[in-house]
Amino acid sequence: MIERMANGHAPASAAESLLRLYDERVEIEGFQKAVPRWCAGCGDNAVLAALQRLLRDEGLRPEKTVFVSGIGCSSRLPHYMNTYGFHGIHGRALPVAEGVRLARPDLHVFVNTGDGDCFSIGAAHWIHAIRYNMKMVVMVHDNQIYGLTKKQASPTSPANTVSNTTPRGSRLEAMNPLTVTLGVQNVSFVAQAADWIPEVLYDIVQAAFHHDGLAFVRIIQRCPEWMPSLLDPWLHDPGRVQLLHHENALSISPSLKMLYRNTLEHDPSDIHRAREVASSIDPLPIGILYHDPSVPRHDQILRENVVHSAESVRRLLDAEFDKFAVGARAGSA
């Protein structure tokens, strides 16, 4: 087991503990909905399983949780989660999630998006969401291809990827979304996970969930349908995966250490080192790259002193409606 990062949660009062005793615990089946329509073997399944486990273990209530996505195979995830969900439009998962965060600060907000959805059509929203640092967990299922539309190169497809839009192989080197994210003002949490190491995937989403701000998690995801051998080198040779550990981040369990012998102690408060580590593709760094809990959250700054009372809502609505009112002008008959 990889231990969860220390989080500053205050211990619950006796009364609160007593109340929790009577809360209904939702088991993993309670978070399942419909049969996933992903291809057999698709890495998206692993993300779904890790999240359902997280929700159960953290005792989250389905009606207090919302999954927001854009368009793509990965973006179908909210359909399979028995919580609130918003299957949005292509590239716009983040602005929708920001709206939810602001309007319903009591909900736990998760975002599932793809490499095409986030880094291509949604790139502008991605950058600004990092800067806004609103509390949510953002997971990019990076299969390095457009899966849903049957194989077009995405910004993270490696050079020479043959696809429907690049029949003679793509020309450009892949973009590194980790170093881009680490370059944005106000970045507060960046991690990289791999769908085929479920133990670490779980620990990372758990740490991300406890982070007080926007947690950006890139999940290297296998698409056996269109990129069947893309990740084989890393799957077949665990030495090419580098597990990050630190006393202020994750620690590696002994059984995992036996399989993944390539480990690196990395202090997640050091952004320069984080950028260096993040720029490596081989070995592939897996773990928490950067974490700064002190970065201010835009959702908190905006909501400071805002009391949403029945009265204030009525006042705001009236003010909006007044804009459309046709009032009699002074002097007119």
Next chain:
Amino acid sequence: MSEILEALKAEARRRRPNLQQDRASFYLTGRTADTQLADVAGLGLRAAPLAAYRRPEELRHDYPLILLADPEAPLRPLSGLIDDLLEARATGEDADRVRQLGLVLEQHLRARAEQQVVRLSEAWSQAVATMTAEDPTCAPHLERLTAARDVDGELVACTTDSARRIVTHVWSVVQAARVQRLAARLERLRHGLADILAAEQANSAAGLTPDRIAHSIGPVFAGELDVTALARLLTDNRPAFLLSDARRERVRRLLEVLESQQFMPPAGREGYEFVYDAPAAAIAAYHERFTATTELAKALVIAELEIDGRYREQAHDALFESWSVADLDAATLEMFPEYLVHCDLEQLSPADTIELLEALSDHLPINAVVCVNDLVPHAMAGGAGGLSPRTLTGAALGDGEAFILQVPASALAVAMDQLVRGCAAPRSALFAVYTGAGQWVADLPPFIAAAAATEARVFPAYCYDPSAGPTWADRFTLHVNPRVDEDWPVRPLRYADESLQHREVELAFTAADFFAGDARFLHHLALAGDDFGGTVVPFAEHLAKGSDAWTDELPYLLMVDAEDGLHRVLVDRPLLRLVGHILGKWRRLQERGGIHNSYAARELAHERAQWEAERAELIAAAKAASLGLTSGTGQAGPATGAPAAAPAVADLLDLGEEEDEPVARDPYQPWIETARCSTCNECTLVNDRMFAYNENRQAYIADADAGTFAELVQAAENCQVAIIHPGKPRNPAEPGLEDLIKRAEPFT
């Protein structure tokens, strides 16, 4: 002592044989009659270190304070504001002029504040008007400062009444923030509960009549819809959303409680009073409202559950039935308003005091501001017995449950953070403030008198905050006092002697210096005469020898008269004893604050002795070794050699969790490395009776006999992470085994 000095002293004694006798007689009896000593009455004396503070209006100090509405910084000294403005705006070519005008403006404001309590903005415009009327050229420079001033509030000078006003202000600002949180929560809950009832109404047959539907659609489109058909459709086909009778009743009752409570009544309705003049009244009000507090606090918790849909009748009904305030969480109780009591120490009866102390000890939400107006002990003042500040704060401090801040009025701005903390703390707090009042011979402004009382250790400043940690070191601080690790603060005093030569002496400011300015102590003082040949010594020096020690060197104070003439003033024994007493108390307080701590000193001495003994032993051993002696244990090894056996690595390495035991596996049995399963569904699609998911949605072999060896091999091949191990065929009759065994080989 040198011979010359000895000779001089003998000569002095010979020349004036009876002066020293007169002094000794005064020291013992406190009488000056029939002696050569003169009374001090009528001289208007004050302690020499206070000579510099004759014209307080010319001094820059913390007062007047500006009372602000900011709950984190509700006080700001005017001088601090002016400094900040000058720092920001006294720049460029006219920097010096702006600076000079800024300081003059401050003097004007201070003078105005001394006359009456006034708002800063008002006093400011008046002062600017006066200054520009006198000299119109200063207008543009002052305008720069005016434009930069971004705060406003009442300006309060230091008078004997201002302590109460200031602490009450800080309390009110902190209380307002607390009450604001409660108001917001009440509003949110009222809204949420009303929504539950409204939702039922909107979904009921009564809520879905054609009229209501038409009304909710509005006039523009209502004509385009058949609202009657729509009403029928909605009422016939939708599952009814009905609250159970019990829940509806519960929600109604909760709304009633939230709306009728008087802690934070909706606008326009009268609520409870929280500020009182007498402890008994505040405590009684708290007890009277106890049931209402419980009811509202409980309603807050239940309303949250209702709105979240988490209320379970089977469990919660019984649970809340038996709940009392003691069961509620601290965060809820912290939102409730607290009670403020302000009173003068001199007015507290013994019964009041006991009641107040009990309230503090029981954590009632009571903050008491007790103004102290007289520090002269009753015995010395010739009055009847009464409460001394030490009795009240000392008892509360001994009990250790309440927040306590003792501070002179002069240091209220310095102690602002502690004041705020005390008001915000969810437990009781006691603020004891010395106002600077007294019967001063020479006119002593309250600011100076209050500061002097703390300097002289007569009213030491301290703060005890039980929420700061478990130990005294965490909770108790004395640091507002000057020279906190000394008996008395010692400062240089500069003066001119008879031949107008500049002189400087180091002078301690003692409790005797403080009391000597009070009219009730005049008969404890006498002018020492002008011959000193070694027969009188400064007061602190005398005291240091032990206050009761009879020596032929009698204690004197340096005091100045109304014309700033310097006098040596003899002190009698009762005053000396009183000061000895005060010093003893100060030293005990120092110990509590970790200064000159006797336990620590004892521990240190013990450690030191031990260390020295060990060192001596080592030296002796080294010496013995250099003489070629062996240690005599018979085990002396070679000087260099194998190090002592290291503890087993396993003992040192704490892996933090159990190492996974390598499991001896039966090569015939199929198995899955479940912890590495990525839930990809490949195997479960092949055969979902053979392969199943565990409670973490990771695959395991549920029943190896539920399928064929061929299926096991196919799943192993399909598995993305190659964690399925098919084992050996279980049915020798299965067709194609030879090929299957070969295909299974990579997965063994």
